[in-house]
Amino acid sequence: MRPSIDSAHAYASRIPSGLKVRRTRAGVHLFDVATGLNILLDEVAVDPQEWDQAPRQVSIALTNSCDLACPYCYAPKLKARLDATRVVGWLREFDDNGCLGVGFGGGEPMLFPGFVSLCSAVASQTGLAVTFTTHGHRLTAGLCDELRGSVQFVRVSMDGVGATYERLRGRPFATLVDRLDDVRQVAPFGINFVVNAETVGDLDDAVEVAVKAGASEFLLLPEQPTMQRAGIDEVTSTRLREWVRDNHPPLRLTVSTAGADGLPVCLPLTGELPSEAYAHVDAQGVLKWSSYDSEGVAVDDDGLMAALQVLRERGGTA
Template identity: 30%
Template sequence: MPPRPEDEIPLPSALAPMRRFALDGALLCFDRRTGLTAVCEGPETAHLRMRAPRVVQFSITNACNLSCTFCSRDVAARSAWTADEAFVLLRDLDRAGVLEVAFGGGEPLVFKGFAALVRRLDLETRLSVSLTTNGTRLDDATIAALAPHVGQIRLSVYDDVDHQSILLRLARSGVRFGVNWLVTPARLPGLAAFVLDLVELGCRDILLLSYNGPDHALHLDPAEASELARVARVLGRGLAGRATLKLDVCWGERMAAVPRLFGGRPCPAGREFVVVTSEKQVSPCSFHHLRFPAETAEDVLRVWETQAAALAAPAHDPGCARTPGYGLDGAPRRLPMTG
């Protein structure tokens, strides 16, 4: 009997209504409303291969109403996209099998017609739509307009923004939301208190980001990385059932002390997800130096298929987990298990 395509593989009844996505040797089932993901793997799925990226991260604009010192974007640059052009690109990627679009920037809420674009994608495609925002434009009316049409809103928390009032607003709205927080040497001592405060404010999804860039003062040294691993492990245990604490894949083997859901998987940038930039280019991730021109879904898929080796290459800036020693001084170290 010839192998079955992914749409014909029998699944448990609880997974049957979910959208299916072929991975290499496995079948991913996805619910765009809840974000629930299940991976099925066995002899029935061994023949499957990916035919498109699972996620497109769309940096739809470089413009932003903040001026963070660690950001290297040209915030004065105009986006090359219109809302209609972005919709056509994403509609066609949906038809090719892409499951999710995650909008970022810059600040996506300063992009003209953004809320209408999100609504249209929700109503006219099968894509799960999410966005990452600094939150300064998330008033009650904006949240109400976005909430029915997004799978999740992620709030990037910065020191000079009143994130507490924004989080309370999100919690009251009932929309699914999470927090991104950049861990630097200066922030590390306050990590545990910060995470516990977020949970008290109603946040149930916290992602700890590593810095990628040329400023070595923002990178953790080995001792600081070990302390982060220890604190993250303790917090993960203590928050079990109340909130999920996640670590950015860019931490790589520096976080060996922290349990991983899928073990030591390689960085998925350029394979499971790609970035579409505001300049109509494709890149493996937001921090990568490589850029390939792409104005249509066909362009994006052609780059994904033909430039696989380039998309799997390390980024030039320090911090990339694909680079020996993460591009920092000294050799990479697997940190010991700590309790």
């Protein structure tokens, strides 16, 4: 017999300060923002009325602006940018309702005015882990110094290496590699790698660069369809699956949910519904289940939790 909700409260009362507590259908989830440590007490049964209502993770596209023009980019090209004060308010809501972390993206979040101040505000006013995804070329040593202490993880996009990268992203690859030295001083970081017919042959070299630079994670992003492109083809998908099967790199290898078909995955919380795990807010302030969704619920003055309730009532992928 699993311990009851009374036991869940008893567990919570003995949890050391500094650990965030999230009560879910899977049990009591403990999270250390500083280290990224996750502990699931799955022997503790939590009454459904006590489940935290915010998703475990939320991503926020702060702006659609980007100074690169990658041909496979799925981000909207409509000019849009969020208000920093509203973003902090939304995240305080989600923090109060059990969310564990926020990932800022875009577009390119470095183009969002006051990005450093926003990260600092979220770090000081919430218990959320702060991460962001960037192409890396704007992360100067000075900017990295300002971000240190407010960010727990950085994701740097690196699709291909050398000439492949430069053809697709239009920036010097050597400059990106130099930037990784500064990123490493901010927080642990990972490499995001879009996999398509042009980049799949660079996987071995990309992992080597990532390991040498000190990355702790290598995230595979099979290219997704857009209005202009069909996404990853079956031949490339097969090559990717074979590469994953035959390689065991000395860093954490992960894959996006949207492109995980046919690849081995590990669900972090068994039984967790998609709507309990993740949500996304685009640069127009629309809450969606993922950044790939075309429709969602506009976040109005009632706040993010109210929009989440409407989204859940609509059903869909939740």
